[in-house]
Amino acid sequence: MVQAVLAIDQGTTNSKAVLVAPDGSVLATGSAPVGLSTPRPGWVEQDAEDLWQSVLRAIATCLSASTSSFDLAGIALSTQRESVVGWSRSGEPVGPVIGWQDTRTAAWCAQLPSAVDDLVRQRTGLRVDAMFSAPKMRWLLDQSDALVGTVDAWLIHRLTGCREHLTEAGNASRTLLYDTVRLDWSTELLDAFGVPRSALPDVRPSNAGFGVTTSVPGLPDGIPIVAVLADSHAAMYGQGCTQTGMVKATYGTGSSVMTPVDGFVESGCTLAWLTDRPMYALEGNIVSSGAALAWTADLLGLPDVGALVALAATVPSAEGVVLVPAFAGLGAPHWDREARAALTGMNSSTTRAHIARAAVHAVAHQICDITDTIPGAVKGLRADGGATVSELVMQTQADLLGRPVEAADVPEVSALGAAELAWTTLGTTTGWAARRSYRTFEPRLDAAARAGLRTQWAGAVAAVRVRPA
Template sequence: MTHVLAIDQGTTNTKAVLVAADGSITSTGAAGVSVQHPAPGHVEQDAEELWASAVRAVGRCLDQAPDVAVTALVLSTQRESVLAWDRREGRPLGPVVGWQDERTAAWCRDTVSEAEEELVRSRTGLRVDPMFSAPKIAWLLSQPAASDPSRVCVGTVDSWLLWRLTGGDRHVTEAGNASRTLLYDIAELGWSAELLDVFGVPLGVLPQVLRSDGDFGTTRDVPGLPDGVPVLAVLADSHAALLGQGCTVPGRLKATYGTGSSVMTPAPGLATDDSGVPSTLAWLTEAPTYAREGNILASGAALAWTGRLLGLDVPALLELAASVPDSGGVTLLPSFTGLGAPHWRRGVRAAITQLDAGSGRAQVARAAVDAVAQQVCDVVEVVDADVPVGTVRADGGATASQLLMQSQADLLGCQVQVADVPEVSAYGAAVLGWRRLGVELPVRPSRRTFVPQITDEARRERRGRWQQEVRRLTSAAGS
């Protein structure tokens, strides 16, 4: 029985998943990756560690299914994180600068003019922000190790893995990943000379952009895999989750709960307004599929941070949070690197507010859970005004928390359906890979459904209290 092998490279883990032609998952493997914070606001990873984690995850997956024939390979990867490497030797020329990194915040604020900001938005659907790749690319190219552009390759994580999977044969990237760089025109579907000029990035260092179901090359010298296995599809992880959840029409929205959160729905067309929830290119096949997406910078990271503060791991934190009916008015704003969508206020710092003599560890834990759900609501409300949202489909590690998913349904006032597999991004990439092979995988059913259990009045009260605190803290930050 033939299978597609999906590699899902995320911020803190790499997974490998064998997907059969009927959509069943035969085996999985995983390997963790570390994240470094060498200075305030700096978020880095090691490129060789990312590659090694992919090799380990693949090995662990295939060890469980020794008789399986791998027909093709597909990729789902973290977005916006970027690195540079030597074109001749293949060695990294510095760290992977992570999507959460904000070292370029001052540069974005002080260097890019209003006219250039509008140009970026009109070409990419995005705003100038240190989360996206171009400012980080400019920083990487300013380092002494990358002083010779003729020897430098720059790319997002998908392009680095493709380089390694093909034995350095191809410097390519996928269109959806390219759309997150601030350098790719999502209407014209190509690198923009005007945007390259804004950020001072030479075209020669960038990869060739291929459609999401393009020919990405074949494996060469990959431990555990034979040479010649074709790479048939690549998607950014949030985009892959959208496809894996069956969200292919406007208004069908998914929320991914990872280190951060991606809240995304296909859109009827390309919008370049300044709503706070920008357009993006979900995937490019025969035609582009556009989406509206809000990126939340800290969701799972907020739970992990609060757990460390209280001396608990995340499961224990969630158990403590469930021991009280609410946060007792305590609000936690997890803006460790500022606020993402729909606020986009990088100067705001994290805070725990409205504590009183009756507040304790349980209330703080519950406030962290509520903060994850409240941030998703902030995005959904903006999207819903433009693309009416029905049921929300949820995926990611934090969906294992019944408390979080119930809180999400309560605050949204609609059903939340949780994916039946944790590897939904890998499954989404496999959907596209199997499609290349002439097979349509089924949309996997939801594992659990949560319905609102609070009154509209209670919902308005909780949302209003959160929004008041966000306004107060952003106003105090003056950013």
């Protein structure tokens, strides 16, 4: 009988379950969608119970799809990050999941004293922004006396029959409340954001164990939750990006660009994972990546993103059309939440295909904006996530980056990263990333053409900004 780890990858728009053998082979997969709602402009919510049920549906589909007999050795979690859940001690949600894209707290963040932003940078390596968890936690606590946590804590609570209130260190590092040098909640930051320590979960290293399954439909009791990682961090782990100069980009609803660093820095730093020692990374977060493609597809009356990319491929360029998808402002490296989206450069010859092509370019340009800020030489880019299935998106990325792009051969890199950490914790030698195959895209644009497109993009971004660069 094959031993397997059940990796649960809970993302913004769907939950996946992947059954992974010790050699990294995928035995079965399952997925289920998760709904998003936008009850007001800038508000992005999910239903906490629906999110949990989507995980259960994904697990059921995965386990029933396996054609091999297996023993579950453990569970690994990869979860969306800065989104926040509030729930009672009996496990009942007390409000919506406030999504990482949500900007309802932007004005509140803007009025915080500059000393708070300085303290956040010193303790966390991040900056005050509505994307991160602490402002959302404060908002939920203003509505109800509750336990609060990121999605990993919510799933751990439910998987353990509401017995554990725990979170993983990498997820905690995205809250603005966790001191990533001292590796504990910061009393100063808790006070600054008005979040009581009693409402927060205890923080554990990424592979420290997070309880065992209890009364979970479709799963036996007593299966250990071996490893937990935030989804972008899990992708970095799964891509084997552990050396300076290696960069990974995860293409999802938004995008995350990460590169390892030797130690904590006060600007753009995150704790990727914590095992026997902390692994730090520089990271830039893009608010609208896959979401920009989906919006453009809807604007053009196309059924899905696949149809959009196919339309974009019918023209050799965007012919000067630029889409800046600042639907919820701009993330890294601009951090201007007051910026608004714009579609520029159109004329009487502009077609739907040119607009589609501009959307593809927008995804790649935003990645380049972040890689341009990475100190030292960028050796290349390892890509994962839904957009990597598109030859056009990946080739465009290589062209605008001016460096090779390696697209992972499997779509479940975040799940596999979490599973690999779990198997390593269980004592199995892994090294899956070294054996993984990649589709490599070499740049085709000459330097002058690349510089022209980048300059055009920079001009469009500057035009939509409200805060000075």
